[in-house]
Amino acid sequence: MAENNPFPGENNTGHIWDDNLRELSNPPPRWWMIAFWASVLWWVAYGVLYPMWPTLSGNTKGVMGWSQMQEYEKGVAEVESVRAQFETQIEGMSAAEVLANPGLSEYTVASAKVLFGDNCAACHGSGGQGNAGFPVLADDDWLYGGTIENIEQTISMGRKGIMTAHGKILSDGEIDTMSKAIEAGNPTSDPNFTQKGCIACHGMDGKGMAVLGSANLTDGIYRFMPAEGESLLDSIKYTIKYGVNDVTEPKSREAVMPAFGERLSKDDIKKLAVYVHKFGGGQ
Ligand code: HEC
Ligand code: HEC
Structure with a gap:
């Protein structure tokens, strides 16, 4: 066929259609072929060394015995x-x-x-x-x-800290005065603090007792923070009036650490x- 090739010397394969449509033989560059065969070899080697092929009962294990x-x-x-x-x-x-x-x-x-x-x-x-x-x-x-x-x-x-409600022991005016003294960090400045028994639980100095869990009333840190829109003073008044965990007072604050x-x-x-x-x- 080569002798009859109407387009000699252009490296075609000799396949010619429609008079002049030729198939040329252009092999890929050598570096490309090397990389191609190397990757095939790598793939085969990988399949031998590592788990790869699915089988009916799972997959091939590979001779290295490695798995993720x-x-x-x-x-x-x-x-x-x-x-x-x-x-x-x-x-x-x-x-x-x-x-x-x-x-x-x-x-x-x-x-x-x-x-x-x-x-x-x-x-x-x-x-x-x-x-x-x-x-x-x-x-x-x-x-x-x-x-x-x-x-x-x-x-x-x-x-479970217990503070009795004082709504029946103190008038609203007295609660107001007491709350202002506490807000100022100086509860003992109100004589009622001693006279109405606050000292029994909060101590002579108003600093609280760890055995009872009675809060320190002099440090400006509040365990009961005011609710949204409520002032600190109102929140203090509430605690004094309704107490904490006082079962006789339905409005009492609740505070139970399980x-x-x-x-x-x-x-x-x-x-x-x-x-x-x-x-x-x-x-
Ligand atoms: C259902 C709510 C609740 C859960 C859950 C809870 N606590 Fe408490 N915890 C409280 C309350 C309320 C108080 C305050 C009790 C009081 O005022 O008498 C408290 C008090 C405490 C105190 C004492 C604080 C102080 O000033 O002395 C510690 C410590 C504490 N909790 C740790 C924990 C830890 C740790 C956990 C998880 C294992 C936990 N709490 C789970 C509600 C809870
Ligand atoms: C029977 C003991 C007892 C008596 C009496 C008592 N308290 Fe308390 N008080 C407590 C305890 C306990 C707490 C902390 C409650 C808790 O967190 O569980 C507390 C909390 C408070 C708080 C809230 C502090 C904070 O950090 O939010 C205020 C304010 C307060 N007491 C004021 C008073 C005043 C004023 C009196 C006297 C009119 C008084 N208490 C009498 C036991 C007592």
């Missing part, structure tokens, strides 16, 4: 073994000891974040910043004391105590 699942499980096992070391140490220690150990307390803060989010954040806010009616945990003002032991006990046993002793393990409570203490306000 194994890699993942190895990673998880490593994390677990690191955790287990910390967890066993925490088991044998008191919350105070965990807190005093920098490595352990760091681990605890990291690992208790989820616990706090699941059990506490709904009331106290995700960073312990508090909510209306729920005290701030991230400051150094404590109703029930801020030592690690106080905090652990609060979480385990729960708390007990977690039955719901969470001792170690989880220990961790939470460290976590709360580490918000920065622990004493």
Whole structure:
């Protein structure tokens, strides 16, 4: 056929249609062919070494025996073994000891974040910043004391502060005067503070008692924040008039910290105590 080729020397394949339509033979450049065959070889080698081909019962395993699942499980096992070391140490220690150990307390803060989010954040806010009616945990003002032991006990046993309603003991005018003295940070300047028994729970100096959870009335920090549109003075008056957790007063404020002793393990409570203490306000 080559002898009859009407277009010699142009590197055609000899296939000619319609008198002059030719198929030319232009092989791809050499570098391209090398890359092409190299990639085919790579693909075959990969299929031999690694899991690749689907089979009826799963897939080929590859001669290396490697799999992503194994890699993942190895990673998880490593994390677990690191955790287990910390967890066993925490088991044998008191919350105070965990807190005093920098490595352990760091681990605890990291690992208790989820616990706090699941059990506490709904009331106290995700960073312990508090909510209306729920005290701030991230400051150094404590109703029930801020030592690690106080905090652990609060979480385990729960708390319920009781303040009797004073609407029948004090007139509205007296409540007004008293509230202004408290707002000014000086409750003891009102003689009624002593005469009407506030000192029994809030102390001679008005600074509160941790055993009762009675708030410090001199520091300008309020455990019951004014509601939307309410003034601080009105909020103080409300507390005095209707009390807190006073079952005889339907309008009484409610403030119950649930007990977690039955719901969470001792170690989880220990961790939470460290976590709360580490918000920065622990004493
Ligand atoms: C249902 C809402 C609620 C949940 C959930 C809750 N708390 Fe409380 N918590 C309160 C209330 C209300 C108080 C205040 C009790 C009082 O005033 O007598 C309180 C008080 C506290 C205090 C004492 C603060 C102080 O000033 O002394 C600590 C510490 C505390 N909570 C930690 C936690 C931790 C940790 C969790 C999660 C395990 C948690 N709370 C879950 C409502 C809640
Ligand atoms: C039986 C004990 C008791 C008596 C008596 C008592 N309180 Fe209280 N008071 C408490 C407790 C406990 C709290 C904190 C309640 C809580 O957070 O659970 C509190 C909270 C308050 C608060 C709210 C503080 C805040 O941070 O929001 C004010 C204001 C207050 N008391 C004023 C008074 C005044 C004024 C008197 C006297 C007329 C008085 N209390 C008498 C126990 C008492």
